[in-house]
Amino acid sequence: PERNVMSLNGSREGLFYSCVALCPERKNGQTPAVLTPNPFYPCYSAAALASQAEPVYVPATSENGFLPDFAALPEAILDRTAIAYMCSPSNPQGAVASLEYWKTLLELAERHDFRIFADECYAELYRDAPPPGVLQAAAEIGADPERVVAFHSLSKRSNLAGLRSGFLIAGAETMVRLKRLRSYAGAPSPIPAQMAAEACWRDEAHVMANRALYAEKYALADEILGDMPGYRSTEAGFFVWLEVGDGEAAALKLWREGGVRVLPGGYFSRETRMELGGGDPGKAFLRIALVAPKAEVARGLHIVRDALGEGWNRSDASG
Numbered sequence: 001p002e003r004n005v006m007s008l009n010g011s012r013e014g015l016f017y018s019c020v021a022l023c024p025e026r027k028n029g030q031t032p033a034v035l036t037p038n039p040f041y042p043c044y045s046a047a048a049l050a051s052q053a054e055p056v057y058v059p060a061t062s063e064n065g066f067l068p069d070f071a072a073l074p075e076a077i078l079d080r081t082a083i084a085y086m087c088s089p090s091n092p093q094g095a096v097a098s099l100e101y102w103k104t105l106l107e108l109a110e111r112h113d114f115r116i117f118a119d120e121c122y123a124e125l126y127r128d129a130p131p132p133g134v135l136q137a138a139a140e141i142g143a144d145p146e147r148v149v150a151f152h153s154l155s156k157r158s159n160l161a162g163l164r165s166g167f168l169i170a171g172a173e174t175m176v177r178l179k180r181l182r183s184y185a186g187a188p189s190p191i192p193a194q195m196a197a198e199a200c201w202r203d204e205a206h207v208m209a210n211r212a213l214y215a216e217k218y219a220l221a222d223e224i225l226g227d228m229p230g231y232r233s234t235e236a237g238f239f240v241w242l243e244v245g246d247g248e249a250a251a252l253k254l255w256r257e258g259g260v261r262v263l264p265g266g267y268f269s270r271e272t273r274m275e276l277g278g279g280d281p282g283k284a285f286l287r288i289a290l291v292a293p294k295a296e297v298a299r300g301l302h303i304v305r306d307a308l309g310e311g312w313n314r315s316d317a318s319g
Helices: 011-022 042-050 099-112 134-141 172-185 191-202 205-225 247-258 294-307
Strands: 005-008 033-038 054-059 081-087 115-119 148-153 166-170 239-243 285-289
Touching: 005 011, 005 172, 011 042, 011 081, 011 115, 011 148, 011 166, 011 172, 033 042, 042 054, 081 099, 099 115, 099 134, 115 134, 134 148, 166 172, 205 239, 205 294, 247 285, 247 294, 285 294
Parallel strands: 033 054, 033 081, 081 115, 115 148
Antiparallel strands: 005 166, 148 166, 239 285
8 A cells, every 4th residue: 555555635646647758749749649548537638738738638429338449549648648547337438347357458558658547437337237447457477566546536436526535546656647736736635534534435334325226217217217218227336428419509498498407518628620530529418427316316217218318309409
């Protein structure tokens, strides 16, 4: 723990500062690239831009199981890649990377000499089996421990976003660089918060209860939205990623007519460069969070179904 684990003021701090600490000024004589799934957690691209790197948005769509195909990127991009962010289970789609996916990504990182930042904050909110983790894959193939930084948080696991407590795991040499930056630009977690967090990390009973409650909400979503054309059953996390044609128009309709607040998928995505396929992979979606009490979730999902059912014009959602 002294060499490989560092507590964080929430995983967002680590996801941001790790890029600042570890992204080089140049990679193979060029501006470094930081790969991020598209859609993505906004912290990833913010960290890349703060590090004067170029964020490269790699589409995660239904065609690839909502998991970015980093290996399909042009060699010219991979050769200047410094860091690849990967979230599993993913936010917002709830897709789970397999052990083979992680191993393939680790091998790609070895060939092109970049680091993997594994955002595993939703790892304990799964529906059936626990998601494989990047450290498990790294151990099985004997990957360089300096190649990976993994991030975890109490925010999702324990519903304790306000405690601002998480941790990262990294190789010993990487950790030296992370701690050096934090000594200048960050602040350690307060000791009372660390003690409260320790008690939460030690206890599994509340996590199992939390997971069981989300399973009931997944089942509600399957029952209420299951016959909608754009619905896909959630694997993990606590979001429904619903295809509706125009996410922003649908979100406005739900708020104005039903009092249901959701987020347009396009708020989590960017236009993909043409050489990677073009288009905005989040624009047609809504992110629906299953975080309210069960009865409230059910009522909201019924409103979603009624408002965006057969009468909703998916092809021209703004009409």
